[in-house]
Amino acid sequence: MEPLEDTGTAAPADSADAAATGGWRGWARVAADLVFPPSCVHCGDLVEASPLRMVCVACVPLLVRVEPPCCPCCGHPFFGEASGERLCVHCEGLRPEFGEGRTAVLFRGPARSLVHTLKYRQGLHVLGDMAKIVAANPHVADFLRGAVLVPVPLHGRKERERGYNQASEYVQALVSALGGATRCAAVLARVIDTQTQTSLDRAQRQANLKNAFALAPGVGINPELRYVLIDDVFTTGSTLNACAAVLRRAGALKVDVCTFGHG
Ligand SMILES: [Zn+2]
Ligand SMILES: [Zn+2]
Numbered sequence: 001m002e003p004l005e006d007t008g009t010a011a012p013a014d015s016a017d018a019a020a021t022g023g024w025r026g027w028a029r030v031a032a033d034l035v036f037p038p039s040c041v042h043c044g045d046l047v048e049a050s051p052l053r054m055v056c057v058a059c060v061p062l063l064v065r066v067e068p069p070c071c072p073c074c075g076h077p078f079f080g081e082a083s084g085e086r087l088c089v090h091c092e093g094l095r096p097e098f099g100e101g102r103t104a105v106l107f108r109g110p111a112r113s114l115v116h117t118l119k120y121r122q123g124l125h126v127l128g129d130m131a132k133i134v135a136a137n138p139h140v141a142d143f144l145r146g147a148v149l150v151p152v153p154l155h156g157r158k159e160r161e162r163g164y165n166q167a168s169e170y171v172q173a174l175v176s177a178l179g180g181a182t183r184c185a186a187v188l189a190r191v192i193d194t195q196t197q198t199s200l201d202r203a204q205r206q207a208n209l210k211n212a213f214a215l216a217p218g219v220g221i222n223p224e225l226r227y228v229l230i231d232d233v234f235t236t237g238s239t240l241n242a243c244a245a246v247l248r249r250a251g252a253l254k255v256d257v258c259t260f261g262h263g
Contacts, residue, residue, distance in 0.1 A: 041117045041126060042110040052129040054117070055110045062109040065137050066102075066262070074234045075103035075140075076262050090262075094237050097244035098229065098255045102143050104134045107233050107261030115232045115261060118166050127169055130260055131177035144258060146181045147228040149174060152243055153186065153213065155193040170260070171230050187227075188243055189216040209242040215250050226254040234262040 033053065037046045040056035050057045069078045071088035073096050078088065087094070105111045114130055117123030135141050151167035159165045171184045192212040200208065215221070229243050240257045247255045 038125075040110075041123070042113040052132065054114070054126050054129050059110045063111055063133060064106040064108070065133075066105060067137075067139055070102065070139075072100055074101045074237055074257075074262060075259065076234070077106075090234070091237065094241060096237070097241050097248055098257045100143075101234065101237075101240070101257040101259070102140050103234055103259045103262035104137045104140045105261050106263045108263070111261045118170070118232070119162075122163070124164060124166075124169055127173040130170060131173035134174060134260065135177040140258060141178060143256070144174065144182060144228055145178050147226045147256070148183055148185045148187075149258075150185055150187055150227050150229050150243070150247070152229060152231045152239055153188045153190040153216075155190040157193055167231070170232065174230065185219075185227075187216055187219045187221065188213050188246060209238050213243050213246045215246060221247060221250040221252045223251050223253045225252075226256065227252050229255065229257045230259075231257070232260045234259040 037048050038054055039045065040047050040059055041054045042059045042062070043056060045056045045058065047054060047056045050060060052060060055063070066075060066077050070076060071078065071091055073087045073091040073094065076088045076090055107115070111133075114123075114126045114133075117126050118130070134144070149171045151165070151171040154162075154165050154167055168184065168186055175182050175184045190212055191214045221227075227247055229240050229247075231240055234240070234257075237257075240259075244255045244257065
């Protein structure tokens with residue numbers, strides 16, 4: 001598998017980024033980065049002359065872009081194997097409620113560090129890099145362009161604790177990076193504050209998640225639109241599947257999923 005390609009911008013934060021991330025704030029950030037170069041989220045070294053803002057030049061090649069052939073359900077690559085239409089080991093027994101799934105990078109190395117920084121270390125400053133990595137992968141960018149991107153909702157308590165909703169911030173960053181007719185619609189709500197899922201097996205997660213999501217109040221689903229559920233990481237697919245089921249019950253005919261990282 002080839003490493004993530006250089007996206008063609010040599011400066012740590014270029015002017016297009018600055019404009020895209022909000023006028024003078026963006027320019028202030030560029031100036032601040034020049035005076036105090038940020039440290040790499042993965043190795044801690046200074047980030048200088050990197051195509052990304054928060055990943056250093058030594059760590060950028062460790063980002064592994066996912067390309068076909070992939071599992072049609074979760075997007076995990078089939079390394080050198082014939083793929084056909086079969087699902088991978090991650091998806092056995094999933095019974096997907098969505099059509100297709102894609103993922104941008106393998107969830108390891110700097111990709112894992114970016115997601116952990118976003119979720120656990122007040123890391124909204126990594127969103128530009130995450131969106132750039134997705135936009136640089138045509139297999140995923142083409143899949144998202146023109147669709148209605150739906151963030152997997154956070155429960156209100158978690159959002160209050162964290163101070164931000166990283167899922168919807170990530171989707172907003174994707175919309176800015178992809179442009180065109182792509183848009184964000186927070187059509188789902190998390191109505192049950194499910195316990196942390198990481199220690200549960202698949203059966204427990206599915207039971208826990210069955211009623212956790214609902215359509216957000218006052219929201220309508222347009223069956224003519226294609227909805228793509230967006231999450232940071234594909235683990236068992238249970239959360240995405242529960243969200244897809246809500247969209248389908250509400251009348252959505254085309255529901256796909258896309259994650260930043262997997263594997
Ligand atoms: Zn590094
Ligand atoms: Zn799969």
